[in-house]
Amino acid sequence: MGQPRFEIYINVHKGLRYLFGQILYQAGRIDYSSDTDLDNLAVQLDELTTYLEDHADNEKECVLKPLEQRAPDAVKRDLEMHVQIEEEKKKFVALFSEVRKQTNKEECLNAGLVFYRGLAEFVSIYLPHMLEEEKDTMGALWKHFNDGELVEMFQSILKNTRPETLMMMLKYMLPALNRYERAGLFAGMRASAPEPAFQAVMTLAKGLLSAEEFEQVESALKVA
Numbered sequence: 001m002g003q004p005r006f007e008i009y010i011n012v013h014k015g016l017r018y019l020f021g022q023i024l025y026q027a028g029r030i031d032y033s034s035d036t037d038l039d040n041l042a043v044q045l046d047e048l049t050t051y052l053e054d055h056a057d058n059e060k061e062c063v064l065k066p067l068e069q070r071a072p073d074a075v076k077r078d079l080e081m082h083v084q085i086e087e088e089k090k091k092f093v094a095l096f097s098e099v100r101k102q103t104n105k106e107e108c109l110n111a112g113l114v115f116y117r118g119l120a121e122f123v124s125i126y127l128p129h130m131l132e133e134e135k136d137t138m139g140a141l142w143k144h145f146n147d148g149e150l151v152e153m154f155q156s157i158l159k160n161t162r163p164e165t166l167m168m169m170l171k172y173m174l175p176a177l178n179r180y181e182r183a184g185l186f187a188g189m190r191a192s193a194p195e196p197a198f199q200a201v202m203t204l205a206k207g208l209l210s211a212e213e214f215e216q217v218e219s220a221l222k223v224a
């Protein structure tokens with residue numbers, strides 16, 4: 001087996017799959033007639049839509065644009081899917097607004113179930129899209145770009161992401177990665193991020209990970 005190639009999608013997609021799981025779980029169990037429950041779900045929905053929008057923008061600007069220059073056919077499917085996904089996203093956001101407009105308990109519960117199914121439908125469309133990107137688009141990227149160029153692409157994604165959005169995305173990515181992927185992510189950030197930003201991510205990780213997992217990060221950084 002040769003050296004593994006640089007993966008551009010896996011970290012961000014693992015975080016998104018974790019967020020999908022969490023939000024579907026919450027959306028299935030909350031009381032849709034409770035304002036507190038709805039407010040809490042609204043916060044996580046807001047994070048989901050921000051994550052989705054930022055990720056789509058990064059893929060378009062930092063990955064698909066350079067790929068299109070070298071292999072125009074390789075980007076067509078993803079660009080079409082991104083348009084469809086944007087439409088599907090508007091549907092579940094609208095269904096959540098419908099829940100908030102209801103005035104009695106029975107209507108809230110009914111609208112809540114319609115929203116829950118809309119969210120589940122969105123996830124069922126998005127999951128195969130991520131697999132296509134990880135298999136087909138990643139394959140095209142490996143064919144047309146070397147690993148140094150792919151790392152540059154990844155750095156341009158980091159630059160293109162607002163710091164507060166990156167911290168929110170990392171909240172879902174860090175627990176979702178295995179220890180080796182996490183170590184790679186931290187090594188990359190230490191090499192490229194300003195020291196205060198790197199320290200902020202270390203603090204975030206300390207709060208999110210178990211003591212053992214955080215020690216693994218620290219010892220990997222010492223070796224790197």
Ligand SMILES: [Fe+2]
Nearest residue numbers: 055059130133
């Ligand atoms: Fe993606």
